Amino acid sequence: MLRTFGLDDLEENAYLSLLRLPASGESELAERLRRPAEEVSAVVDRLVRDGFVRQAGNRLVAAAPDVAFGPALLRRHGEIQRVQTFIATLMEEYRERSALRDSREVVEVVVGAAEVMARWQHLQRSAQQEVKCLVKAPIVFSDDNQAQKAAMAAGVVYRVVYERAMIDVPGDPHQLAWSAANGELMRIATFVPTKLMIFDERAAFVPSMSASVEPAALVITSGALLDVLNWVFETVWAGAVPFPATKNTLSPDDQRLLSLIIAGYTDLAISKQFGLSHRTVQRRVSQLIRSAGVETRLQLVWHAAKHDWL
Template structure:
């Protein structure tokens, strides 16, 4: 369980904070020795933590601050980012309606499966630097199970950086999880967000391929977007999702079955949370420490793709866990 990595901090930053929580004020040099990492890595981690208000300097070194205030403030920022994401989606939709009828040169609509697959393959084959993607997986009742996109493994092998935000529905499919794990093992950075709205692949900063979900897979159209204000907007949409999404485990940490039913303890914990009970009360009722309660809550947030406890309750309710 990695509560700080789940909100985008580095592993070193998380280790530094946890070490400081258990110690008196400690110098960066001493922390570097304790954690067996380079001093400059500790200094950079301390900068990350200080910016979030989780660490502050002391006459004798660095000292950990209580996490609740700092992370509640971060949750507010992320909530505003989500609002900005929705506003961007509305603005892009208006932009699309204003320009689509005239058939601008920077947009190409592909109406056959074969042409759409060829367009997606171009992303993998032509990328020289990075591929950024949003993935809800195949859509429609006739859609095939999710698999590794053709050309993706070859692109990873030649050093193309992949950053992908997956919708939780992809992770509910064992075949989908296996495909994702294959890519993560080869270096893909993967995150999960509960409500990814469309399939999107961005090839470097040169062009993007968009495929909106459809009930009938045979009717799904792919849209290629070349360099334009619209492409810039799509890149911004991806970055907003990336900031709010939860990191998936690294290659040596197998993914859990996010579609599995909760344990009795997890269900009881969610019930207590929905009732607004404190961590202290929950810990006493479950017979565990408050730190264990916090870890379990953070893990449930990671599994359900929730950034806040409120979102955790919403996602648990949607799945019928409450």
């Protein structure tokens, strides 16, 4: 504890021993500390020299703690105040420079297909906990996202909101079935305002919205803009519909059918998704409503929410 004042362990033990009980001499102190007399004699000489111990007749007495350590504490306090003042000056300079800092330090512009793809893959590989995505057409990058597959295999959680138009396409060109089967948390929104990926809430990737111009993207790594993008994702996510439905008692086709109903699809739109006739879809919807023990689509949605079918 007293090392901060320059005392080693033996010197500290000698001072504390004398503070609790003065000694009649160095030999008594040596016996008390169970150390050689020569070693204790040298320690006492240093303590007396530095003002921690004094001779009172033939006795060794520890100086009062406030006398022994007070001056050093005052010096330290003065040093700390000077350092605090210096740090405050540095912080003021830092804030001024931050306000004038070129925005390119926090917003990186990436141009070119190869460069954008490399940056996109690198950010996914660097994620450790969570990747948040807003996805809408057109899809500029390859659907074979090996970096996402590797990240998900390593335990990174993907929360993804797809614009409704993405699942209007017959078949599964964007491999949504694979993503759902491998743990991607998926939701559907009628409208997604922008393409966006956020990695561990520390970096955001905003690709170009056009497939007709040279690929480009912004990488935002700090500041208010990153906070706004996190807010945009969470707002869209909160208003989106879970997809597909996850209740194990439903068949995969019924899970998908329920998800489309909740997403607001008409029977005609659902028939295009399933490749079935309009009449067949109407019959399957009616069967699903009956299996839930309700009478209308709205009641089906409430039943699905109440019984954790979402």
